[in-house]
Amino acid sequence: MSDVALSKAFTEHESAAIRGDFAILSRTVRDGKPLVYLDSGATSHKPRQVLDAERAFYEQHNSAVHRGAHQLAEEATDAYESARETVARFIGAQAQEVVFTKNATEALNLVAYAFSNAAASGAMDGADPTVAARFALGEGDEIVITEMEHHANLVPWQELARRTGATLRWIGVTDDGRLDLNDLDTVITDRTKVVAFTHVSNVLGTINPVAAIVDRAHAVGALTVLDACQSVPHMAVDVVDLGVDFLAFSGHKMFGPMGIGVLWGRYDLLRAMPPFLTGGSMIELVHMESSTYAAPPQRFEAGVPMAAQAVGLAAACDYLSDLGMDRVTAHEEALTEALLAGLAQRRWVRVIGPVDGRDRSGVVSFVVEGVHPHDVGQILDDAGVAVRVGHHCAWPLHRRMKVTATTRATFAAYNTLAEVDALLTALDHVPAVFGVAL
């Protein structure tokens, strides 16, 4: 185990305090067994601080944001907009570049629809023509994704290609679960208009080389979209350092509420983008014949927004900042190394993804040879260990790795080494039940 990870991991005392903030971690499941929750990659639990922030909003400031002039309306609007500032600060962004969406999926669709809406009826009136031209997409143009994308960063681009006549291409994945950058220059070409890729694979745990891909994309004038759902909750993310044009993540995977996600975009780009969803709040002037639209981020936030969730998400950002993202990363690294080491000792287990620990996060997928992941998950569940089984919304990636499905353990700051042991102990029951030779 790396010394850095060990020395910066949370102490037992600190871990106990963190776990104390998450009431659900003290419940039992399946006839009184302590819950061992290793499914934070699907959704994380929410600390008391986040729930308190939401409750305080509803009990003291509840009102429709950006409407009305009464005191509660002012307070609710303040709370919502200061939440935007907190979230922006958390990722090194400006508040006006942060758009609140329903989830990361909607954030990615918002960008995809900006392209096809621009293709159908042009970019926003008054947009800088050179910026507007970057969203013009049609036959002969290409969209580039990767073979390791979650369906949320795959299907919207397939659909965009279908609507516009553009061609979808992708960067392949190597046998050890990394992006194959050998053909980067042949996949990303002068025809490429947008490159959408994940920061961290939600199956393999691979941390992708953002700079190399961004450099190539920008060299050919393509826009870049980063799916940061599995990175923002687990490592310090700074949008300026990353150099991407758009970045999407969800609130519920980072101790925040369900029902809120974030799209960050460079402001000159957001300003040129036509709206995705339309209605109240996002307008400037409305006539019976036509309307004009507000500046970003309001242009992309139609309807009464999810103010309580925004407040909760800001509390989650504060919670993570208080823990220290460097320590969260180190803690999860220590857990990941312990799990990979434990799995390596079991010859009947095969990890799907990088096993060398380099550029790797706390997402560990594996198969037990000869046993279906649903069956593995059932045995673990019986011991109170909650993991994800299936293809984790990344079906093409599973096909590429030549597996139907996998069992996946994912970590968050509240997990412990004892929970890694609990998983391994429960896993050891699998071979006997299903008659696997050891």
Place this chain on the structure above:
Amino acid sequence: MRNLYQEIILEHAKRPHHAGLREPFNAQVHHINPTCGDEITLRVQLAGEGPSAVIADLSYDALGCSISTASTSVLADEVIGHTVEEALTSFSAMRRMLTSKGLDPGDEDEIGDGVAFVGVSKYPARIKCALLGWSAFTDALAQAGVDITKYALSSKTITRNTPEIP
């Protein structure tokens, strides 16, 4: 756990009966479980017409967990050589037990080894696994021209799988 993975289920899963695709066949269907990616290709061959037609053969190629593999194996045991009417009665009985949340113990006369799957009814996420082959079978019958409308309520009641979460 032993209640779910009864020995008879594990036996069927290890050595599924009547597995493999065979000719001739009247209809072939391909069903998937989008949650986990499990797949089955299933064929039926009928002899005769109407409800009294006999299922001369049921063959399949499946990729799935022990529950779905074993359940399809039991399906083949239960319906091959039986009339369409008897087979659909077995299907109804199997579905009734699986969706009963443990209240219906199942009737061995109707579903044979299928009674071993009673434990599945307490795990809502696994019911779809146990019904994958059975629902493919009813679909294949429909495609072979059998009127299954009396039983077709199935597609509504059997999709109680867990939703796909990113």
